[in-house]
Amino acid sequence: MAELVLISTLNGVLYGLLLFLMASGLTLIFSMMGVLNFAHASFYMLGAFLGFQISRWAGFWWALIWAPVLVGLAGALVERFGLRNVHRHGHVAELLFTFGLAFVIEELVQIVWGKSPVDFRTPALLDFPAFTVFATNYPAYKLFMLVISIAIFVGLFVMLTKTRIGLIVQAALTHPHMVAHLGHNVPFVFMAVFGVGAALAGIAGVIAGPALVTQASMAALLGPILFVVVVVGGLGSLQGALFASLLIGLLQTFAISINLSLSDIFAGSGFTPAPNTLLGDLWRVSVAQIAPILPYVLLVLVLIFRPTGLFGNRET
């Protein structure tokens, strides 16, 4: 039991931190421009594929540096020449723009790298079990992912709360006009935030690529859950994003390890509905089976009872 709890915690935290890497960029963009960036997960995918390509040419460590930079540049270009023009036509147009962009990126990735998963391997340097708990190996690469994610969170947090750049970004979040009147180049701040947000997703892509699967559908698999993180955490709140990411990571991981169903809970009551009826099926569904929908249940509950999100202070 202790074994399962410990391993599940490690797995949950790791998954949560990966979510956070992506959600942090998304939540900043969302709160700044009011744009639900549907293409955010596509930048994550782009990061993974560029990481794969660069690691083929120059090794994994160069990929870890260059892929996020390239993805960040791509993000900045998208903001400068796409979103900024679309912005004039209102939020719906922006939404449709990013929606379309997600498909464009997916198709481009398929044209360049094909539809099958690519063989993105963990670097040989990190391809060993880091430690063993209760006879279960914990791969060094996962430990590395954990460390990178934490380092980025700390860096981002310090930058946003302790530096002048952070001050301007924070101010632009809530009072863009005032910041512009004070002589700051708000459009540039937007572009920079979009670029950095995309780069963060790119980093997530490079480090998740070898551990999960680098394939053209990876954006679609992770996209929806990001929105859950942003809404549950609260708009523009980095702590909120971190908290929600970890919450969802742990929620999903632990739910998988729980076999409890209604029939177990009410085992003593003597009530057993017939199998193959609607109630009978519901009665026997275990928590593990509904694990994948739990984040969305959380999303609905948060929207009903706390529309600002757990840490947010603005209405969605």
Next chain:
Amino acid sequence: MTSRSLLAAFVATGLLAGSPAVAQDSIKIAYIDPLSGPGATVGEVGLKTFQFLAEELNAKGGAAGKKFEILPFDNKTNPQESLVQVQKAVDAGARIITQGNGSSVAAALSDWVSKYNERNPGKEVLYLNYAAVDPVLTNEKCSFAHFRWDANSDIKMEALTNYMKGQKDIKKVYLINQDYSFGQAVRKAATEMLKAKRPDIQVVGDELHPLLKVTDFAPYIAKIKASGADTVITGNWSQDFALLLKAAADAGLQVNWYTYYAGGTGGPTSVKQTGLNHRVFAIQEGSANVDHAASQATEKAFREKFGVSNFYPRAFNEMRMLAAAINKANSTDPNKIAVALEDMKFDVFNGGEGFMRKDDHQFFQPMYIVSLGDLGPKEPFDEEKTGWGWRTIARLDAKDTVLPTTCKMQRPS
């Protein structure tokens, strides 16, 4: 170029791309399977296989004087999308469709084809299923228009459990399957058959996970480990198999695996990562290393052409039997082909005789239990360049795989 002429050029190329540049009297077979999304890896290999087969048959003159042509349609492993695609396929002139990935898709297609045939007498469509193995398709939901070349999941589980019966070191079994009709059929058959054949075996876990959505199986592996299982049975395919084994390799899980689809794309690579030498078993209708000259020559040609191994001997049986049936009926009318296929005996891809049962349109063929690991002296082929290949552990004749059916088929009068 002005924007208008650009537009005209664009439209013109679009029209050109849209019109199939083929002879009108070819035998069109619509291949309806995932060509994008998570199932695309297996869908693309399937498409290559059918194109290879069409070429092979056309080189011998096709059937009844006509050439075969494969029309690909992307259904994204989605039943609703499949119904859109099958309509498109029929509109494009296909009277024969083939599909394999996903029993949920197969059930929707079989249903659609039956209804379509009822409403459009004289324009019937034939549905050739090469890989969807939910037993209901040849039992409760059987259809005259549906033929299946893969052994259904009960037949496979029967064979697997017959082998497991003799393995005394199996004590605790864990079941992990995809949460849809096929995965549920596997878990049901496994539970019932193990109970009957080896009541001493304890089923310590019975897991269902979402189909083609899980990207990290580490939580599931942690659970398997905690259960103390020594053996895992899984019907997982495509990325759901590859990722499951990858997570097992990462965690260092040491168990024996009894699988349906270890040979699918990405499967052998992840099996190699686990280091479980000849401890991952699969139930298949053949393998590259079956000692049979004709199939090994085809295997060689297939690998040279596509760089991947042939995962679908059943597709070879399907297409070759289709050609034989068309020649026998001397017609491409789907109903006449269907009648010609019934009770047809056929020398299968890896050798030995198979037959298409008339009662439920299930094909019975010799089945092999194989394991993946180091190559022996008479095993020339490895898988996915891992250096590991298939070894035959047990072979069953077609007659030993026959299971009864509950099918009450409605036949055209």
